[in-house]
Amino acid sequence: MADPDRPPAKDTPPDAGGAPATAPAEAPAVPVVAERGAPPPPTGLLGFLVRHQAIVVPILAVVLAFAIGAILIRAQGFNPTYAYQRLFQRSFLTEGGLLATLQKTTPLILVGLAVAIPLKVGLFNIGGQGQLMAGGIGAAWIAHSLRDLPVPVLVIVSVIAGLLFGAMWASIAALLKTTRGVHEVISTIMLNSIAVGLIDWLINGGPLADTSQVFPTTHAVREDARLLPLGVLPWGLPVALILAVLVAWMLKRTTLGFELQTVGRNRFAAGYAGISTTKATIIAMATSGALAGLAGTLELLQIEPYRYQSGIAGSLGFDGITIALLARGNPLGTIPAAILVGAMRAGAPSLQFELGIRPEVVDVLLAITLLMVSLPVIAKWIFRRHTAKQTQLAGSWGA
Amino acid sequence: GGSTGDTSSDGSSAAPKDCSSADVFCIGLVTDKGTIDDKSFNQAAWEGVKALEGEGVQTKYIETKDSKDYPANIKQFTDQKYDSIVTVGFLMGEATVTAAKANPTVKFIGVDQFQDAAKTAPNVTGLIFPEANAGYAAGYLAGLMTKTSKIGIVLGEEIPPTQMYAKGYELGSKAANPKISVAKVYHPAGPNAFSDSPWGAGEAKKMLAQGADIIFGAGGGTGNGALGEVAKSSGAGTSLFCIGVDVDQWETVPEAHPCLVTSAEKKLVDGTTELLKQAKDGSIKGGNFLGKTGLSEYHDFDSKIPADVKTKVEDVIKKLEDGSLKVA
């Protein structure tokens, strides 16, 4: 959000900019605000496309990105059609591949939400990585130390531990921000490194280490408490989907969502309306931390080897930023974004296996997709003056 | 880049062959989170695989980007009925055993994976190396060569292999020179612990400034950074030396030539090749296979190292091999 403290910049003229021509008294309430700046909405197919541009633009952008990707693959001397075919055949049409896709989608949705929620409050959470790790280690600790509990209870308390640990880790950044004014970008970057170090100690001969293993790891989750997939469906996926819907609903329909967004859009007006910026900051960060923590917990409970070991977080924390940006900060948008990324990642090894293309090609493809989805010119080029305005995400930096 | 993958996967045979046929012996390799050209164990293991290339052998590898893909990547090979699969790195240990249990006819070779008799499967062979012995030999050499009685070791993340190298290095150097002091640093844990060459260089620089004259770089790219820094310093090769790790780094880290006296080597290539040969002729046994460790050739330094030092070191290596000297 723009810092409302500073005088308005010219691109967002406060008085003049937005104001429609006020009608003279004789003709009250004439000019239609919705018309302002936009010609009457077209009808027919174009009209349909314009009305659904929030969906149409990303789809076109993805197609365009893959077309560009095809050129790159061709330049490497491979057949792009075949490559894409292998990639998606693997990730959607084989049982193992589909399972992998969905297993990767699950945490991606959650970490995407962990970035998207703070964006609504004007905070940039680079700390998903640390929060995910904190959640994962918390769950691993509880899952082992309370292993004698009945299985369903054990799973539930482990999940709760994961949520709490993630929330706690994120709350450190929130508290540093609200009480000491430490910019969340610094604190979350530092906290990521701190989480890595602390957890390395815990599992590398420290109190949580499984010393029967030669390598640093926690104890494995007991076998009957593992969330084995139901066919190709990992347990966590419905949970993540429900949470994405819940977050969207919370932001849109609840009073809490209104509070969070008010702080994000104009924290001075929020103060005027008696909405606490401190509370919003802490709630947003803690919720994000909990979601990232849940991602870590699910990686522990539903993915082989059901242990917390160093690779568990992978690059998920940073993937969360990609997902949230692909989704343009929209909680529901994290779902298709996560599926796309999940499928590309799940299919990458088979690209190498079948064609010999290095797996990094998938990252490059992903970057082009993000670029295409986000470049305003693409929408402008298709829809011209009917283009809907995009919200600026980077504005959260200055606060 | 792409070409590496290109040539390797289609390397021995233009068209993929049917691995289920008895005429073709198919070998697959799954890398640890790291790349096939890492100048270290992934690369060495792959070289060990390639040594078997020839008539009736097909080889292929998959690079793992996310450690949670280990099972899926192994499955790519088992689905294609590969005859033998090499998995690199201790992190893949459990995934390897699980896959082996599901595919009892496939011979698995787990590099750096210690097999616990209670948990392992009969078709898994762990290729393990006594890193401590290699570290001991390197330390012993360093202890004999140092003029300042100060030496250093720059490590990647603190994991069992690096711990063993460090332990051996410290003990070996003390055995050769009781007055010696060893500066030891691990990289902070994290995804870049083995690729942070500038950090390794910085550590080496500081150790040199504080009087160390021999530095052992033991941690992938991070350690290579340390080697490069010693090589750049004035006095490299005359008063300052460095020791490489895992493979003969004379071959893989040319920028270290000015100082690289030797490398504490795990004979990964030989070990892999040996086990694969056994797998091919059916003589392979489950359990653990102790690979050889030692010091690689002295290359250009052969003439500069006093003969008595060489004999003492050779002596120690022999004792380590026959078990008469144990690294506590």
Added chain:
Amino acid sequence: MEWFLRNKVWATTALLVLVAAYAFYFVNSNIAVSMFSYAWFLAVPLVLGAMVGVIGERSGVVNIGIEGQMLVGAFAAFFAAAATQSVIIGVIAGALSGIAMGAFLAFTTVKGQLDQIIAGVVINIVATGITSFYYESGKTIPRGLPNFDVPLLSKIPLIGPVFFSDGPIALFALVIALVLHVLLFKTRWGLRTRAVGEYPSAADTAGINVVGLRLFNVTVAGTLAGIAGTYLSMEATSTFERDMSAGRGFLALAILIFGAWRPMRALAAALFFGFMSASASQLQASNVVDIPQQFINLLPYVLTLVVLAAAAGRVRAPGAVGQPFVKGD
């Protein structure tokens, strides 16, 4: 004197630090010099990275792609040098790749109004992707950039060996921080840049070409990122490793904010961070305390947070950071 009164806290702190450093030097000159050298050695890419951020954000453009820009710089420099066996060409390639990455950020965000954070993320992903994809092992360069002694200055006790006996890029980093400070606060370019980053419409109405200046600044700042990368692959080491930037671009961002968007303070912050790392390294290597290395290695991160929390008070980002400037329309 007047200057001192206006910058009491900073000047006093700087003075105290200097006194403490020399006290340390007189107690054990060898350890002191080696630790400060190490600190500076690690700080150089952070300083250069932070300067990239200073220029960008002072002009109103967030750059979270510094990490990727550095990595590409390291890659381009190393492989150009390896291919041509010329160090000079390597350095030029590193800088040019930085310009290219800077231009990408500049044109997509300033002209194309792409969200600045997205542009940065794109840079980071592409950078890891292509440097890994096109990486070839076994290449070498003739030799890295050599260290040299600056006449006279290198003779100063402590400061000389630490700052004036390094390679050209380290010296460049020191000079650029000072120069940028002067440029930003004392020159026409600096005044205009700050205006454009704080309140672009004010600059626009004063007859300044906001879009042009942003394009120029962000593109040129990319050069510094490229040079930071060159430092990694050609001065700090003589090799390229995948992901060798190892999070330094993100640390540079933190340093930039720690340094309150000011070049000299960012330099100080980077040195602080470097020195904390040096202390951690020294504690670990010398084995004087028997605590797990993981705790020692956390020192720089924890202390940075502690210092920031103790030195309360929000520092403000440049006013228009993150927002595209749309002229009149």
Added chain:
Amino acid sequence: MTDTQAEVHEAGRSRETLLEIEGLSKAFGTVRANEDISLRVDRGEIVALLGENGAGKSTLVKQIFGLMTPDAGTITIKGDSSRIKDPKDAIRRGIGMVHQHFQLVPVMTVAENMMLGHESTRSGMLDLDGARDMVRELSARHNLSVDPDAEVEDLPVGTQQRVEILKALSREVDLLILDEPTAVLTPQETDELLGVMKDLAAGGTSIVFITHKLREVLSVADRCYVLRQGKVVGGVDDLSSTTTSDLASMMVGREVVLRVDKAEATPGETVLSIKDLHVRDDRGLPAVDGFDLEVRAGEIVGVAGVEGNGQRELVESLAGMRPPVSGSVHLGSGADAVDITRSNARDTNNAGVGHIPEDREKHGLVGGYSIADNLVLNRFDEAPFAKGFIRDFGAVREYAEGLRTEFDIRSPNVEAPAASLSGGNKQKVVVAREMSARPRLLMAAQPTRGVDVGSIEFVHRRIVEARDAGAAVLLVSAELDEVLSLADRIAVIHGGKVVAEIAGKDADRTEIGRLMAGDSDSH
């Protein structure tokens, strides 16, 4: 006295034409902000531009200054009709402009702001000393004092406006455009500025002057044009024989009651009592310094004072947005009195305090939210707007539609973003929200700043209605005329405390002006 455009053009042909605009049109989407506008400004002439909020005044002058490109038409300056490419080009051609919204960089000093865009340097370094001298010299020449080393954000708005004016004058200007420069000025400052304008005009500078304050037009302008819905609908070339109500009805297109009609107040029991209140400003300096005041039901108490004497901090503190250092604030009297000294904004509001904030953009509205959401901004979680923690959009919309009609908010529906409203209508949204809750105490800070005459009339009427319904009203305004016409009792604030309390009907403009300036011996 309403002449046609042609007649305006005929007038005063004797002097050299400096600016000539012909057939100028500019549209934003379907909004025709300017339509076929023609006008002329001669050398040394002050021409006023009048019109409602959104009539297109700023759009017109922005095109002259090169900030926007016309869709059609020509702008000729000193005979040169080539396109004005950008502000730089405009400046080069001798145009200076003071913008409706400050165009100063808040974190820079006055001198730095002044030199921005035409910096002089000495051996590559900024010549800040030269800039300081320039500021001092300019401020002496025009008799507008400013400290060259002060940071702009620390300055009161009136002083910032002075800086803007000096900035425009710091380059050679033939044509000076002033877009609502007096909106934020106190009466004294306004008079000061009008004086400067007359001097400049006498020296041959032409001035285009935009304002909503018709008194100012009559006092300085030679001629005026009136804009309505983007068109020039008329003008006056002899302002001496015109009255403010003539101008007002020309602008709005109907009769406007400029005088506030109100009955004698019948004050009831005490609603607000403030005792020895001390509040600090953003920099931690005392701003409100021992303030005492009582406001009773059914009366309007006006706080008059020069801006920067603690009014803002006073209101923020009363509204629960800025905790006071010491003192007490009670709502109600006797046993029912509630201590709201340290209540937060929400509790204060719930206790029955309505607050029309000084800065509606910053505090009063969330631009990206719909009008409906803004209308329940401080009640979104109360019944019927929320059931438990779930918001009831139906109830919000219904309520908002009611207020839209009642308060004549000019927008086709309540789903439109508040940012799309004109200044006057934005203010109506805030007024509607605060008044609809029927507060016991209504605090109105600068309620008509930047608002056109039609909306001023509306807001004033509403305030009086609230009083008549039994509310206590605390009016804080830098607009002395507003205070004089609305208040039943006037408290003059200086240096953070009340220096005099005067009954509204006894109030004398000059007397109050003296008190505001801190000259308390005068009575």
